[in-house]
Amino acid sequence: MIIDCHGHYTTAPPAHMGWREAQKAAFAGGVAPPRYPDISDEEIRASIAGGQLRLMDERGVDLTVFSPRASAMEHHVGDQAVASQWAEVSNDLIARVTGLFPGRFAGVGQLPQLPGAPAQAVLGELRRCITGLGFVGVNLNPDPSGGYWTAPPLTDRFWYPVYEVLCELDVPAMVHVSAVANPAFHATGSHYLNADTTVFMQLLQGDLFSDFPGLRLVIPHGGGAVPYHWGRFRGLADMLGRPPLAGSVMRNVFFDTCVYHQPGISLLFEVIDPASIVFGSEMIGAVRGIDPQTGHHFDDTRRYIDALNLPPETAAQVYEHNARRVYPRLKGPDRGI
Amino acid sequence: MIIDCHGHYTTAPPAHMGWREAQKAAFAGGVAPPRYPDISDEEIRASIAGGQLRLMDERGVDLTVFSPRASAMEHHVGDQAVASQWAEVSNDLIARVTGLFPGRFAGVGQLPQLPGAPAQAVLGELRRCITGLGFVGVNLNPDPSGGYWTAPPLTDRFWYPVYEVLCELDVPAMVHVSAVANPAFHATGSHYLNADTTVFMQLLQGDLFSDFPGLRLVIPHGGGAVPYHWGRFRGLADMLGRPPLAGSVMRNVFFDTCVYHQPGISLLFEVIDPASIVFGSEMIGAVRGIDPQTGHHFDDTRRYIDALNLPPETAAQVYEHNARRVYPRLKGPDRGI
Numbered sequence: 001m002i003i004d005c006h007g008h009y010t011t012a013p014p015a016h017m018g019w020r021e022a023q024k025a026a027f028a029g030g031v032a033p034p035r036y037p038d039i040s041d042e043e044i045r046a047s048i049a050g051g052q053l054r055l056m057d058e059r060g061v062d063l064t065v066f067s068p069r070a071s072a073m074e075h076h077v078g079d080q081a082v083a084s085q086w087a088e089v090s091n092d093l094i095a096r097v098t099g100l101f102p103g104r105f106a107g108v109g110q111l112p113q114l115p116g117a118p119a120q121a122v123l124g125e126l127r128r129c130i131t132g133l134g135f136v137g138v139n140l141n142p143d144p145s146g147g148y149w150t151a152p153p154l155t156d157r158f159w160y161p162v163y164e165v166l167c168e169l170d171v172p173a174m175v176h177v178s179a180v181a182n183p184a185f186h187a188t189g190s191h192y193l194n195a196d197t198t199v200f201m202q203l204l205q206g207d208l209f210s211d212f213p214g215l216r217l218v219i220p221h222g223g224g225a226v227p228y229h230w231g232r233f234r235g236l237a238d239m240l241g242r243p244p245l246a247g248s249v250m251r252n253v254f255f256d257t258c259v260y261h262q263p264g265i266s267l268l269f270e271v272i273d274p275a276s277i278v279f280g281s282e283m284i285g286a287v288r289g290i291d292p293q294t295g296h297h298f299d300d301t302r303r304y305i306d307a308l309n310l311p312p313e314t315a316a317q318v319y320e321h322n323a324r325r326v327y328p329r330l331k332g333p334d335r336g337i
Numbered sequence: 338m339i340i341d342c343h344g345h346y347t348t349a350p351p352a353h354m355g356w357r358e359a360q361k362a363a364f365a366g367g368v369a370p371p372r373y374p375d376i377s378d379e380e381i382r383a384s385i386a387g388g389q390l391r392l393m394d395e396r397g398v399d400l401t402v403f404s405p406r407a408s409a410m411e412h413h414v415g416d417q418a419v420a421s422q423w424a425e426v427s428n429d430l431i432a433r434v435t436g437l438f439p440g441r442f443a444g445v446g447q448l449p450q451l452p453g454a455p456a457q458a459v460l461g462e463l464r465r466c467i468t469g470l471g472f473v474g475v476n477l478n479p480d481p482s483g484g485y486w487t488a489p490p491l492t493d494r495f496w497y498p499v500y501e502v503l504c505e506l507d508v509p510a511m512v513h514v515s516a517v518a519n520p521a522f523h524a525t526g527s528h529y530l531n532a533d534t535t536v537f538m539q540l541l542q543g544d545l546f547s548d549f550p551g552l553r554l555v556i557p558h559g560g561g562a563v564p565y566h567w568g569r570f571r572g573l574a575d576m577l578g579r580p581p582l583a584g585s586v587m588r589n590v591f592f593d594t595c596v597y598h599q600p601g602i603s604l605l606f607e608v609i610d611p612a613s614i615v616f617g618s619e620m621i622g623a624v625r626g627i628d629p630q631t632g633h634h635f636d637d638t639r640r641y642i643d644a645l646n647l648p649p650e651t652a653a654q655v656y657e658h659n660a661r662r663v664y665p666r667l668k669g670p671d672r673g674i
Contacts, residue, residue: 232596240480289572
């Protein structure tokens with residue numbers, strides 16, 4: 001079985017994104033947002049069947065861990081009411097997808113984060129996602145400001161209320177930023193990768209997993225710059241008097257395989273223990289084209305992994321077993337897997 | 338001949354760093370800084386002979402392109418007078434090193450940048466570095482705020498006055514941030530790498546090199562996350578309607594080899610044309626320890642390159658010829674090379 005741990009609903013029905021624009025306009029104008037539109041099952045089915053599901057079937061992916069479009073979370077926009085309502089309708093839409101395609105999608109929630117807001121503000125929606133909508137995890141944005149990095153490091157006690165609930169519910173968080181408001185950055189070209197690298201270094205410096213030994217964090221996009229600079233990080237851990245990474249941070253942190261060429265995937269598997277790697281593609285997402293060098297989609301990450309000719313038990317670990325360990329709620333009886 | 342394009346004077350005499358502390362304290366106290374101390378040639382010789390030069394000799398490095406300690410530039414501290422005086426004394430010290438060890442060091446200057454200050458404010462010191470002190474380039478900080486990223490992208494016309502002088506003097510800039518003021522980041526663990534990735538994406542999106550076809554920028558630390566995610570960047574260029582990277586950005590951008598393990602260096606040379614790679618170690622710098630996996634210093638990057646068994650002409654390109662092309666002032670008659 002092949003589980004893709006990193007998919008976003010980037011083909012959501014236009015009415016959904018249209019409402020978001022109306023919500024932002026209403027906030028800017030100081031008026032109440034319009035009612036959320038009726039979206040039919042057929043619209044949702046069509047948006048998935050011709051998009052994510054078609055590609056999953058083409059690539060032999062059985063199940064996608066599926067969350068709202070990352071760049072559309074836009075935690076830097078609006079106020080708490082705006083953030084909360086946007087998270088709710090986005091998560092409800094994901095829940096409808098998981099319901100319409102049983103066994104093919106597991107939901108991951110968007111949290112109603114906001115720059116400067118207390119961490120407690122997201123706990124209600126977090127609980128609703130897991131216990132109400134049957135989701136298996138959430139995305140946690142380490143920089144709700146959209147590129148100004150005004151939040152404390154993820155190792156700060158500021159975030160502990162979130163971790164307490166994640167541990168209580170036994171669900172992981174994928175560390176995932178959203179759109180950028182800062183013109184220095186490009187969302188998928190630099191901000192996403194920077195966030196991955198930044199958070200890894202925060203975790204290297206801190207003792208978060210001593211306080212939360214069961215907490216599991218997925219760092220997407222192949223761990224940002226980290227595997228390429230693995231010697232640098234091993235050396236920094238040593239210089240800073242931190243324990244070796246393999247026995248510390250890497251017991252709680254998982255990198256996905258959203259690296260869009262063979263040399264990158266080869267390096268990832270050369271330096272990172274496969275026990276810490278979960279299969280992911282980020283499709284339909286950051287890079288949608290076909291690589292002229294290979295004739296295949298850049299984000300068809302399964303091809304790169306298959307080309308490694310891993311021992312079958314290692315491949316099974318990366319394609320399925322690690323995901324089941326990181327997302328134990330995948331085995332819920334209602335999911336049929 | 339082996340030219341290391343990325344060395345910082347991290348072992349500067351204590352009196353130099355002591356004065357910096359006094360300068361910052363004076364600024365904070367609203368009084369004039371003390372006079373810069375007398376530092377003898379012997380102090381400088383000792384700080385180099387037992388440090389950088391010893392390691393250069395051990396590793397067979399003939400010449401180091403040498404600049405003030407990057408993390409100590411601290412462009413976010415003080416006002417223009419503070420930044421200007423600190424750049425001047427730091428550059429003067431580098432000039433003394435190059436003078437005391439003829440043929441072993443070429444200077445690269447620190448610019449008196451400051452968040453929000455106009456680019457024109459650095460031009461005087463830039464010219465003094467090149468035409469007065471005989472330096473071969475400068476470091477350019479794309480984020481003088483120290484991690485809040487308040488400056489415009491390097492492709493913005495804001496920076497054009499700097500590029501005009503760089504082109505006029507035919508010297509490159511190494512894109513290099515400094516210490517972080519933002520607690521989200523660790524200077525050498527995330528901020529440096531993020532800056533490399535960020536600037537590469539800015540250059541991918543913009544048309545800077547159409548306006549400055551002769552401009553050369555060195556992106557250090559092996560290009561941040563870029564080579565590891567080379568497929569992502571190739572795909573983004575395609576999605577954004579930008580020209581293929583090899584024939585556009587990579588004609589003016591050079592990555593150094595400050596990647597501290599064999600798999601990273603191997604990947605760098607697998608995906609990046611050696612014509613765009615310059616040898617660098619960043620020593621004595623970010624990571625000073627010995628890798629228990631190899632028994633050698635993490636930052637002894639020559640070992641990783643030599644292990645690739647490159648064709649001799651490719652090795653010569655990376656170790657010497659590219660550096661001469663990027664830093665044409667290396668061939669000055671007073672440098673004896």
